[in-house]
Amino acid sequence: MNWTGFSKKSISERLDQLRTNQLLDQKSLNKLDQNEQLPLNIANQMAENVLGTLSLPFALAPDFLIDGHDYQVPFVTEEPSVTAAASFAAKIIRKSNGFKTTIHNRQMIGQVALYDILDKNKAKQIILDKKQHLLALANDAYPSIVKRGGGARELNVTIKEDFLIIYLTVDTQEAMGANIVNTMMEAIAHPLEKLTGGQKLMAILSNYATESLVTAQCQIDLRFLSRDKTEAKKLAQKMELASQLAQADLYRASTHNKGIFNGIDAVVLATGNDWRAIEAAGHAYANQTGSYKGLSTWQYDKDASVLRGALTLPMPIATKGGSIGLNPTVQIAHEILGYPSAKELASIIVSVGLAQNFAALKALTSTGIQAGHMKLQAKSLALLAGAEEKEIDSVVSQLLKEKHMNLETATLILKSLKEKKN
Numbered sequence: 001m002n003w004t005g006f007s008k009k010s011i012s013e014r015l016d017q018l019r020t021n022q023l024l025d026q027k028s029l030n031k032l033d034q035n036e037q038l039p040l041n042i043a044n045q046m047a048e049n050v051l052g053t054l055s056l057p058f059a060l061a062p063d064f065l066i067d068g069h070d071y072q073v074p075f076v077t078e079e080p081s082v083t084a085a086a087s088f089a090a091k092i093i094r095k096s097n098g099f100k101t102t103i104h105n106r107q108m109i110g111q112v113a114l115y116d117i118l119d120k121n122k123a124k125q126i127i128l129d130k131k132q133h134l135l136a137l138a139n140d141a142y143p144s145i146v147k148r149g150g151g152a153r154e155l156n157v158t159i160k161e162d163f164l165i166i167y168l169t170v171d172t173q174e175a176m177g178a179n180i181v182n183t184m185m186e187a188i189a190h191p192l193e194k195l196t197g198g199q200k201l202m203a204i205l206s207n208y209a210t211e212s213l214v215t216a217q218c219q220i221d222l223r224f225l226s227r228d229k230t231e232a233k234k235l236a237q238k239m240e241l242a243s244q245l246a247q248a249d250l251y252r253a254s255t256h257n258k259g260i261f262n263g264i265d266a267v268v269l270a271t272g273n274d275w276r277a278i279e280a281a282g283h284a285y286a287n288q289t290g291s292y293k294g295l296s297t298w299q300y301d302k303d304a305s306v307l308r309g310a311l312t313l314p315m316p317i318a319t320k321g322g323s324i325g326l327n328p329t330v331q332i333a334h335e336i337l338g339y340p341s342a343k344e345l346a347s348i349i350v351s352v353g354l355a356q357n358f359a360a361l362k363a364l365t366s367t368g369i370q371a372g373h374m375k376l377q378a379k380s381l382a383l384l385a386g387a388e389e390k391e392i393d394s395v396v397s398q399l400l401k402e403k404h405m406n407l408e409t410a411t412l413i414l415k416s417l418k419e420k421k422n
């Protein structure tokens with residue numbers, strides 16, 4: 001498959017390319033062609049007080065090579081240059097054998113917090129003695145996940161200040177598992193009160209999904225950073241420094257991680273997953289040492305002449321359940337990806353995060369972010385100024401020559417363009 005120049009095609013040419021590469025069947029292609037959206041009656045069942053639906057661009061970042069498989073990755077984002085940057089990075093990383101990922105585990109964690117316990121150490125021991133019984137109670141509360149090969153796996157107890165906290169680890173298979181875990185936690189809460197004499201404060205899933213960690217790595221040959229060897233070395237050094245800066249400075253760490261989530265959120269949203277959960281997990285993980293740090297690292301290996309990147313994140317992603325089956329565009333996203341399993345999808349998403357970070361750091365440590373980002377931002381400004389499709393290219397090219405690239409300038413350019421035409 002040759003994805004070079006995909007961005008320069010029209011929408012119908014892009015759909016043709018998806019057809020040629022058998023990424024979508026005719027029914028799905030028609031849905032995209034006709035811009036079929038989430039039906040209002042379904043939207044009205046998904047959330048409350050519904051008035052309508054809100055659309056966002058549904059795009060494709062092609063050419064990802066992950067664990068030896070090709071992926072064309074659907075993105076949903078309102079931000080210019082995000083999909084371009086990810087596609088750009090995917091191309092470079094593909095030339096260096098792509099991404100390698102490791103799924104460390106794939107389980108969810110729930111917690112019951114008890115209080116008003118006189119002897120917490122004694123209560124902890126009582127619970128641990130009844131561990132098998134409590135695991136069985138949790139599984140009895142959600143038999144369908146047990147039938148599908150999942151279920152409650154482990155139970156731990158911790159004392160934190162006035163609380164006795166019981167953590168349950170659950171294999172939720174292809175689901176994100178919030179409902180499964182919450183049901184199980186509520187099922188064991190009362191038995192835990194009876195065992196300890198304490199009171200339940202709450203029973204709920206934790207979004208700090210440390211039992212769903214995924215690592216993506218890549219190793220970029222320096223010749224793909226720049227044709228000029230000296231320039232490539234300088235860039236690799238600077239990208240390593242940029243990674244160190246995100247470990248050292250909280251202000252930078254926050255922006256560094258925002259860049260990673262530019263791509264992650266776009267795929268999480270496209271695949272119908274809970275992006276708040278993924279963000280919460282990622283930012284908590286960035287703070288795992290007690291000080292918030294950049295999530296990815298880049299190291300320049302002078303001897304091997306490569307730049308090595310790595311990103312580890314909790315990625316409790318689902319391919320079944322929630323709203324995934326309800327939104328037609330979300331179903332198309334899964335079809336484009338070849339209906340990956342939850343583990344495979346998690347690997348894709350973490351790889352996208354690393355790619356996004358690579359593109360941002362490469363731009364930041366070389367041309368600066370404005371050059372690439374503003375080129376694409378100019379299109380949004382032209383649209384905001386009221387340019388019609390046939391006027392966009394002229395407004396953008398003039399806008400890029402201006403010192404002050406803003407809505408006011410775009411409006412003036414469009415006005416003079418229209419005046420010239422009349």
Ligand code: HMG
Binds near residue numbers: 080258363364
């Ligand atoms: P370039 O070198 O001008 O790209 O970079 P190119 O024109 O040589 O094209 C190379 C490839 O990039 C293309 O290959 C496409 O894959 C892709 P081709 O298809 O031509 O064979 N590409 C595009 N794809 C779709 N639409 C486009 C497009 N242009 C190139 N219009 C590029 C241009 C924007 C890629 C580069 O400058 C870049 O990666 N910049 C970084 C942009 C970025 O990170 N944006 C995110 C928003 S900024 C932010 O919020 C995050 C940040 O604060 C995070 C942080 O601080 O860490 C920066």
